[in-house]
Amino acid sequence: MDIITTIKGLKNLGMEILVASMQYTIQRGKLEKKFAPPKDDSVTPVGQLESWERIESGATFNFTSAKLEVVFIKPGLPRLTWTPGTLPGNTVVNKNSFKPVEVAIDEGAFGVGLESDGLKLTVGKDGSVTVADLDGNVIRQDEPPIMTGRGWTSRAAMNDDESFFGMGMKASPFSVRGCEFSLWNMEPRGAYKAGDDPLYISSPAYLSVSPRGSYLAFFDNSFKSTFSFKERLESRFEGGALRYYLFTGTPEENVTKFYGLVGHAAMPPRWALGYHQCRWSYENEAQVREIAEGFAKHDLPLSVIHMDIHYMDGYRVFTVDRKRFPDLKKLSQDMLAQGIRLVTILDPGVKIDPDYFLFKQGRDQDLFMKLPDGELVRGVVWPCWCAFPDFSDPAARDWWAQQYKVLIDKGISGFWHDMNEPAAFAAWGGSTLPSVAVHKLEGRGGTHLEAHNLYALQEAMAGFEGQRRFKPERRPWILSRSGWAGLARYAWHWTGDSESNWWSLQQTIRIVLNLSVSGVPYSGADIGGFGGNPDKELYLRWFEATAMLPFFRVHSAVFTPRREPWCYDEETLDITRIHLRRRYSLLSYWYTLAAAATRTGSTLVRPLYMEDVKLVGVDDQFMVGHSLLAAPVLEKGCVTRKVTFPAGNWYDWETGSMFEGDTTAEVLAPLDTMPMFARGGSVVPVDEGNQIELRVFIPANDGPGVGGELYRDAGDGYGASLLETFALVRQDNVVTITRQATGDFRPEATDMLLKIVGSHKSVSVDGRALEGDNRLIPFDFSTITINLD
Numbered sequence: 001m002d003i004i005t006t007i008k009g010l011k012n013l014g015m016e017i018l019v020a021s022m023q024y025t026i027q028r029g030k031l032e033k034k035f036a037p038p039k040d041d042s043v044t045p046v047g048q049l050e051s052w053e054r055i056e057s058g059a060t061f062n063f064t065s066a067k068l069e070v071v072f073i074k075p076g077l078p079r080l081t082w083t084p085g086t087l088p089g090n091t092v093v094n095k096n097s098f099k100p101v102e103v104a105i106d107e108g109a110f111g112v113g114l115e116s117d118g119l120k121l122t123v124g125k126d127g128s129v130t131v132a133d134l135d136g137n138v139i140r141q142d143e144p145p146i147m148t149g150r151g152w153t154s155r156a157a158m159n160d161d162e163s164f165f166g167m168g169m170k171a172s173p174f175s176v177r178g179c180e181f182s183l184w185n186m187e188p189r190g191a192y193k194a195g196d197d198p199l200y201i202s203s204p205a206y207l208s209v210s211p212r213g214s215y216l217a218f219f220d221n222s223f224k225s226t227f228s229f230k231e232r233l234e235s236r237f238e239g240g241a242l243r244y245y246l247f248t249g250t251p252e253e254n255v256t257k258f259y260g261l262v263g264h265a266a267m268p269p270r271w272a273l274g275y276h277q278c279r280w281s282y283e284n285e286a287q288v289r290e291i292a293e294g295f296a297k298h299d300l301p302l303s304v305i306h307m308d309i310h311y312m313d314g315y316r317v318f319t320v321d322r323k324r325f326p327d328l329k330k331l332s333q334d335m336l337a338q339g340i341r342l343v344t345i346l347d348p349g350v351k352i353d354p355d356y357f358l359f360k361q362g363r364d365q366d367l368f369m370k371l372p373d374g375e376l377v378r379g380v381v382w383p384c385w386c387a388f389p390d391f392s393d394p395a396a397r398d399w400w401a402q403q404y405k406v407l408i409d410k411g412i413s414g415f416w417h418d419m420n421e422p423a424a425f426a427a428w429g430g431s432t433l434p435s436v437a438v439h440k441l442e443g444r445g446g447t448h449l450e451a452h453n454l455y456a457l458q459e460a461m462a463g464f465e466g467q468r469r470f471k472p473e474r475r476p477w478i479l480s481r482s483g484w485a486g487l488a489r490y491a492w493h494w495t496g497d498s499e500s501n502w503w504s505l506q507q508t509i510r511i512v513l514n515l516s517v518s519g520v521p522y523s524g525a526d527i528g529g530f531g532g533n534p535d536k537e538l539y540l541r542w543f544e545a546t547a548m549l550p551f552f553r554v555h556s557a558v559f560t561p562r563r564e565p566w567c568y569d570e571e572t573l574d575i576t577r578i579h580l581r582r583r584y585s586l587l588s589y590w591y592t593l594a595a596a597a598t599r600t601g602s603t604l605v606r607p608l609y610m611e612d613v614k615l616v617g618v619d620d621q622f623m624v625g626h627s628l629l630a631a632p633v634l635e636k637g638c639v640t641r642k643v644t645f646p647a648g649n650w651y652d653w654e655t656g657s658m659f660e661g662d663t664t665a666e667v668l669a670p671l672d673t674m675p676m677f678a679r680g681g682s683v684v685p686v687d688e689g690n691q692i693e694l695r696v697f698i699p700a701n702d703g704p705g706v707g708g709e710l711y712r713d714a715g716d717g718y719g720a721s722l723l724e725t726f727a728l729v730r731q732d733n734v735v736t737i738t739r740q741a742t743g744d745f746r747p748e749a750t751d752m753l754l755k756i757v758g759s760h761k762s763v764s765v766d767g768r769a770l771e772g773d774n775r776l777i778p779f780d781f782s783t784i785t786i787n788l789d
Helices: 003-013 015-035 251-262 285-297 330-339 358-363 392-401 447-469 501-516 536-546 570-585 587-600
Strands: 043-045 051-056 058-063 067-074 076-082 103-106 111-116 119-124 131-132 136-140 146-148 151-156 161-167 181-184 201-209 214-217 224-227 233-237 242-249 273-277 304-307 342-348 379-381 384-387 413-417 478-480 492-494 552-554 622-624 628-630 638-644 649-652 658-660 663-668 675-677 683-687 691-697 708-713 723-732 734-743 753-759 762-765 776-778 785-787
Touching: 015 379, 051 111, 051 119, 058 111, 067 111, 111 413, 131 242, 136 214, 136 242, 136 723, 146 708, 151 242, 161 501, 181 201, 181 501, 201 251, 214 251, 214 622, 242 251, 251 501, 273 570, 285 304, 285 478, 285 753, 330 776, 358 384, 358 392, 358 501, 358 708, 384 478, 392 447, 392 649, 447 478, 501 536, 501 622, 536 552, 536 570, 570 587, 587 683, 638 658, 658 663, 675 691, 683 708, 691 708
Parallel strands: 273 304, 273 552, 304 342, 342 413, 413 478, 478 492, 691 753
Antiparallel strands: 043 146, 051 058, 058 067, 067 076, 076 242, 103 111, 111 119, 119 131, 131 136, 146 151, 151 233, 161 201, 181 224, 201 214, 214 242, 224 233, 379 384, 622 628, 628 675, 638 663, 649 658, 649 675, 683 691, 708 723, 723 734, 734 785, 753 776, 762 785
């Protein structure tokens, strides 16, 4: 962030907050010094194996100074736990019991081997752990761990051909090999740039990809930690037991299994997959209405308007400024009549004000974070001095959930959790709360060193429950700036305060893909960057790219020029309209991907190495589901770009031109174009008015294609649904598509449209030939037959 932007940002804090942030920083330093435990630099090896015994689904191993438990929680999926140390709670892995697994165990000269479902894990007599397949191919090799102070350090070998992905949100290269990270969720000071660390959301999970195979390691430990991918893999935790899970298989299988452990994504309402318009801030009712009128006037689809901190009364959370928004319920109703939902921001900081109902309740019920001496933790956020709910306390979560009623009753459809790393304005030393703060931690007690990274996740738990409680017929929707593995069960994410430059646009793709494989499948960015003034080209390229990410929103700071699509020129307006309409034409496809993520643990966007591990270096393209390939323009001045095509054949989405797979081609990409391609053998649902068009892309070769799915329901709630699966097979010169359906939802339209992309001669549906330009087919067809010659 440049100095002018920084000054503008500081100006918007106000002098009272600037002075208070200085005071807070000094006070925090004193508290850390006063309450910090004695320094512990001890280093204790685990020693030698002294004994072991079989237990259900695994074995325990007693070493000189430590104990190891190996349990296969599912066939071929081991969990390793080194103690002493505090075991993690059930916040992330929301169950602690699993069905028994048959495990073969044998003891040899070098250690004890445990075998399950084609995987062999060998515990060496020195505490090393080797994971291999039954042919002896080593998948991962762990050195004996070391107890370091009050925590643990885990080390593993790193092979020359391995690339690593994940770790949450990082301002790093796509593959994190060669990097070192702190896992301590943090609001950066200003917009982040390359190499800044830590950032808003971390995840202690990384995916290894190499030509020899793949694995995903997930460490269930929320203590402050450091992960290094330099000379070897090293994970250092400042407390807790060392517990980790190892998933093996293809990259996609490993990610899907990981979601199976930490939780599949919650099914969103359909409107959340549309376009969101936001600014810090639309400061009053008139501005919100002006935005809605602008989208209608310019014939631009819009699903959501976000309301930032100025809707609140003095930035007091769960209040409304009646002067700015005299009748929020009426405003919500009027917006809903236009098909627009309102989302309001919520911060966890509660203004310390004896006349403020929320502060009085939290204080009187002992629901705020405290210091070891029993005093409230105090930090500075927008209302100035604030107390902070202890979301690790079930009673505090229940109380916080209760507060959502006031805004739900006013017609608010979703909630935007901000400043929840948790953040506090500080002049130096990191924008967060004292690490010596104490927490309830589900009743067992602990410090902020363990609870910090879980704070936003547990706030999302409360917000999700609040919406279920007061609108049980509606699906909750939360957007959260911070989080941890497991966030997908409750919330989406966006990539925070990015700069308005080309690196930030490029980094958006890398971040979203790495988040996707480390537990956060729904993410996007502030289009154009948060704190700057993108020129027309940067704005449009960002808009086009983000239109093919799960979360699609424009947002910018109060001190920047307005950024609605009509704020540039007519060409910009026309181009944004093209990409908005394309997004809405694919809404059924996105909604089907969302249903699959909830049902199976799949991700909505996929890195190209999930198609072919040789493509680990491709960080400027991505798959949307299994059928669409997005290749946004991410460099200034480019009107063409090289596109790498995985195996198969690919069709340009707009022109129908075909490209061979396993090749690279230069394609045209003028300013109004974001190159997108459909895989041959795909069946893609496209929204055409009130009807669905099934768009079939002819495969080049015999065999099964990826086919497709279509999920339909009322768009929200928990009523009837319909899942249609379209299996596609080519044999010689005949392509056959077979429909199977489950569920009892019945769409209003009894017909669908059919479009065939690729050379063909004739089409019949359930034995009836389609003649001329007739493209109507019954929605409940059984078989489509396409003759190619």
